[in-house]
Amino acid sequence: MRNDLLGLLVVIPLATAVASVALVRRSRPQRVLGLLSLGSMLVLAVGWLSEIRDGDVLVSQMGAWPAPFGITLVFDSLSGLLLCTGLVVALGCYVHSFSVLEPETERRYFHPLVQLLMVGVNQCFLTGDLFNLFVGFEIMLMASYGLLAIGASRRQMAQAYKYLVLNLIASTVFVISAGLVYGMFGTLNLADLARIVDARVASGEGLPPGFVGVSVMLLFVFGAKGAFFPLWFWLPDTYPTCPVPVAALFSGLLTKVGVYAVARTFPLVFAVGDARDVVTPLLLVSAGITMFLGVLGAVSQHSVRRILAVHVISQVGYMVFGIALMTTAGLAGALYYMVQHMVVKSSLFLCCGVMERHAGSDDLDRLGGLLKRDRFLGIAFFVAAMSLVGLPPLSGFFGKLVLVREGWTDHWWLSVVALLTGALTLVSMLKIWTRGFWLAPVVAAEPAPAAGSGDLRGAYIGIGFLVAVAVLMGLAAEPIYDIAFHAGEQLTDPSAYIGAVDPRGLAAVPGGGG
C-alpha cells in the first residue's frame, strides 16, 4: 500500500531539532516542542500500525522515484511495532528528564540531541535500503556521542572514547560491506537484493564468492552496535556514565536498532543459501554466550546501574536466539521480547535514577529501606523487574515462552540456557529488591544533594507511563503478538515485502560492475 507521509517520522524530529537549537537558552519552549514532536509521531505511528494489523506493508518512495533507484521507506509489521515502542520509550524518558536533569546539562543541547537521536532511530527502522540504514545509524550515533558527552565528568570522558572508536570502526566496516554488496549485485535496495539473491539461489547459479564474507562483516557491524558476544565490552562502561534519562533512552533504543538490523537484513538477504550455514551457527552460539555470560556479569555487580547495564547484554541474547532460529514463530517471539524489553528496561533505569536521588548513591550497600520512603517507586520497580524476569501474567513471560518453546525442538540446549538465564535474572533482580527496598542500608545514607528542580513529578509520570505500558503489554499480549507474528511471516516469506516495495517486479537487473 502506498503512503506518502512516512517521511514525516524523519522530518518532524529533524525540524524540531533545528527549532530547539534556536531556542537553546530557554528550556520550557524546548520541552513543549519536544513533547509535541514525540507525541505527534507516536499518534501517527500508532495510527499506521493499526492500519497494517492484517499484515499489510506501507511504502513511501521518496521523490516518486521507483523502488530500486530511489530512497524507499517501508512501514511493515516489524518496523511499525518497533517504531511505536521506540517512541513510547522516548516519550517516557523525555518526560522523566524534565525533573531529574540538571539545568546545566539541559542547556548543553540535550533537547536537540534527543530529537536527532529519534531522526536516526526512525530512519533505521523505516529505511528500505542498506546505505540509508548506514546513514540512519550514523545520525543516531552522532546524537548518542553528544548525549554521552553532555553529562560527562573528567573520569567519564575516557569511557566515551571506547564507545566512539568501536562504533567508528564498525561504521567503516559497514560502509565497506555496503560497497561490496553494491559491487556484487548492482543494487542496495533490500527488496531488490532479496529478489536477486533468491533468484540466483533458485536458478542454481549460486551467489558470488564473497557473499558469505560480506554477511559475516555485516554480522560484525550489527553485533558491535547491538552488543552481542564478543563485541559487548563497550556497554557496561558506557551506560553507567551518562545521566539517567539518557542511559534509559540508550538502553531502550541503541542496542535494539542493532538487533533490528540483524532481524531485517539477515532473513531477507544475508542468511540465504551458503551464508545461512555460516551465519546461523554463529548467531546461535553468540546468543547462548551473550545470554548466559551477560546475566552472570549482572549477578556479580554491586551497583544498581551496573546490574541493569550488564543485563541489557543478557537480554540481547534472547533476541538473537529468536532471530537465529529463522522460523516464523522464533522471529515473532524475538520481536515480542524486544518490544517488551525496550519498555521494561527503560523504566528500570528510570527507577534506578530515582533510587539514586533518594539514597545519594546507587551502591547496594548505601541503598535500603526505600519501600517505606517511596511506595510508588517500590511497586513500579517490582512490576518492571518481575516483567523482566518473565513471571506471568507480565509481559516478559510471553516472549520467553514463545522463544523457549520454539527453540526446544532443534536447539534444546539453548532453551535450557535461556531458562537458566531467567533464573539468574530473578536472582539479580531480587538482589536489588531486597537490598534496595526491603532491608535497612548497610552504610548509613546521607541525604542526596538536590540536583535540578526538587520536584519529582515528571520523573514519576515517566516511570508510571512506561510501567503501565509494560503491564498493558502483558495483559494485551495477543494483539501485539499477532502483529509480531505477521512480522515473522513477512521475514520468513519476503514476497509481500518485495511486492509492496517494487510492485513492477523488474525482471532484468543491471549487471554489477567490478
Add this chain to the structure above:
Amino acid sequence: MTTVLAICVTVIVTVSVYLMLSRELKSIAMGVFLLGHGANLSIIAMSGSPVLPGGGLRQPPILGDGILVDALPQALILTAIVINFAVMGFFLTLLVLTARNTGTLNLDELALEDPPVASPELEPTVDGGPGGGVGR
C-alpha cells in the same frame, strides 16, 4: 585501475591499524580517520571498469560519445565523506576538551586518573556544548 586502488586501500588500512594500536588518543583519531578514507577508496573500486560484462562500453546518458563508469558509488562516497567529516569534527572537539580538562591524551594516564572508589555524582567539567554533536 582496480589493482592500483587495491594497493592504496591496503596501505591506508595498514597504516590506520598501526595508528589505532597506539595508546595516544591523537594517533587513534588519525587512524580512525584514515580507515574511513580507505573505506571510501574501496567503494570507488566498485564503480568498476567502463567496459560492461557483455563487451560493450557504458555510454554517458546525455553527452553521447565517450565512456563512463558507474556513478552511484561516487554518490555513496559523497555521503560517507560528509558523515566522516562530521564525526571527525566531533572527535577532535572531544580531544580538545579532554586535553583541556585532564592535561593528557594518553590512555594509560587517563586510566590512572580514575579515583579508586568513584562517587556517582556527576561532576560536569565540560564547558560549552559539544558543538560537533549537532552537525551531521
